[in-house]
Amino acid sequence: MSSNHWYFVAASYAVFFVLIIIDWASSALSKRHLERELRARLRRESALKEQHAQNEPL
Amino acid sequence: MQSLWTWLNQLGSPPNFWQWSLPWQRACLIISLLLTAVGLYGGLVLAPADYLQGESFRIIYIHVPCAWMSMFVFVFMAVQGAIALIWRIKLCEIFVVAAAPSGAIFTAITLVTGMLWGKPTWGTYWTWDARLTSELVLLFLYLGVIALYQAYSDHRAGARAASILSIIGVINIPIIHYSVVWWNTLHQGDTVGLSGSKMHISMLWPLLVMALALKLYWVAVLLLKSRVMVLRLERSKAWAQKALLGQAL
Numbered sequence: 001m002s003s004n005h006w007y008f009v010a011a012s013y014a015v016f017f018v019l020i021i022i023d024w025a026s027s028a029l030s031k032r033h034l035e036r037e038l039r040a041r042l043r044r045e046s047a048l049k050e051q052h053a054q055n056e057p058l
Numbered sequence: 059m060q061s062l063w064t065w066l067n068q069l070g071s072p073p074n075f076w077q078w079s080l081p082w083q084r085a086c087l088i089i090s091l092l093l094t095a096v097g098l099y100g101g102l103v104l105a106p107a108d109y110l111q112g113e114s115f116r117i118i119y120i121h122v123p124c125a126w127m128s129m130f131v132f133v134f135m136a137v138q139g140a141i142a143l144i145w146r147i148k149l150c151e152i153f154v155v156a157a158a159p160s161g162a163i164f165t166a167i168t169l170v171t172g173m174l175w176g177k178p179t180w181g182t183y184w185t186w187d188a189r190l191t192s193e194l195v196l197l198f199l200y201l202g203v204i205a206l207y208q209a210y211s212d213h214r215a216g217a218r219a220a221s222i223l224s225i226i227g228v229i230n231i232p233i234i235h236y237s238v239v240w241w242n243t244l245h246q247g248d249t250v251g252l253s254g255s256k257m258h259i260s261m262l263w264p265l266l267v268m269a270l271a272l273k274l275y276w277v278a279v280l281l282l283k284s285r286v287m288v289l290r291l292e293r294s295k296a297w298a299q300k301a302l303l304g305q306a307l
Contacts, residue, residue: 005114005178009102012171016120023163024279031286038293038302 070149072288073297079281086278093271100264108261114178115261121171122250123269124164127276128196129231131161135203136228139221149284151217152291154224155207156283160276162200168193180244188237189245192230199227213291 068074101119108115135154142150172190173183184190203220210216238247249256250265257265292298 005112008114008174008178009116012117012120012174015170015174016124016167019163019167020275023160024282027279027282027286031282031289034286034289035302038289038299042299042303 067147070147072148072292072295073301075149076285076288076297076301079285083278083281083285086274086281090271090274090278093267093274097264097267097271100267105261105264111179114175117171117175119264119268121168121175122265123272124167124171125193126269127272128161128165128168128193129234130273131157131164131276132196132199132224132228133231135161135221135224139224142221143218143225148291149288151214151221152284152287153280154203154221155217156287157280158200158203158207158220159283160279162197162204164272164276165193165197165200169197185244187244188241189234189243192234192237195230196227196234199223199230203227 069078097119101116105116107113135157138150138153138157141147142154169190172193176185177183203223206223207216207220210219237243238245250262255262289298289302
C-alpha cells in the first residue's frame with residue numbers, strides 16, 4: 001500500500017475544521033444577534049416609558 | 059442528600075446558569091484550543107507513520123475522538139432527557155436540544171473522515187458494514203431529534219418529544235459499540251479500550267490529547283448553545299434584562 005496518502009489526511013482535517021468552525025460560529029453569531037436584538041428592544045421600551053412619563057400632565 | 063439536591067436545583071436555575079456558564083465556557087475553549095495544538099503536533103509531526111497504512115492512519119486523530127464524542131453526546135442527551143422528563147428541570151431540557159447539533163456534527167465528521175480513511179485502506183469509500191451503518195443511523199437520530207424539536211412551536215413540548223426520542227435512540231449506542239463484536243465487519247475491533255491499547259505510546263498519546271481537546275470543545279459549545287437558548291426563553295424575565303443591560307453594550 002502506498003504511504004503517500006497525505007491528500008486524504010488533508011481532506012479529513014479540512015472537513016473537521018470547517019464543520020467545527022461552522023458549529024461554533026453559528027452559535028456565537030446567533031447569540032450575538034439575539035443579544036443585539038434584545039438590547040435594542042429594551043432600549044426602545046425604556047425610551048418609550050421615559051417619553052410617556054414626560055408627557056404625563058402634572 | 060437533600061442539600062445536594064437543593065444545590066443542583068440552584069445550579070440549574072437559568073439565572074445561576076447564566077452566571078456560572080460563561081467562565082467555564084471560556085476556560086474550556088481556551089484549554090481545548092491549546093490541547094488541539096499539542097495533539098495535532100503530536101499526531102501529524104511527532105507520531106511515526108504506520109508500517110501498513112502509511113500516512114493515512116493520521117486520520118484517526120480526528121476520526122476516533124469524533125466517533126467517541128458522537129456516542130458520548132447521545133448518551134448525555136438520553137440521560138438529560140430522562141432527568142428532564144422525570145424531574146422537569148428546565149436546564150436539562152435545554153441541554154438535550156442544545157447538544158444535538160454538535161452531536162450531529164461529530165457524527166458527520168466521523169462518517170466523512172471514515173470514508174476518507176476507507177478509500178486508501180479498504181479500497182472503497184463506503185460499505186454497508188454494521189459499524190458504518192449503525193453510525194449512519196446515529197446521524198439520522200440526531201437529525202430526527204433536531205427536526206422533532208423544531209416541529210413544535212412550544213419549547214417545552216418540543217424538548218419533551220426530543221427527550222423521548224433521545225431515550226429511545228440510545229439503544230443504538232451499544233449496537234454501534236458492539237457491532238464489531240456481534241457481526242463479522244470490515245471495520246476493525248477496538249484499538250483503544252478501558253482494558254488497554256494495542257497502539258504504541260508514541261501514537262497513542264496524541265489520540266488521547268485530541269479526545270480530551272474535543273470533549274472540552276464540546277463542553278464549551280454546549281454551554282454557548284445553552285446560553286443562547288436560555289436567553290431566548292427567559293428574555294422577558296427581569297434577571298435576563300438586567301444581565302443584558304449589565305453587559306458591555
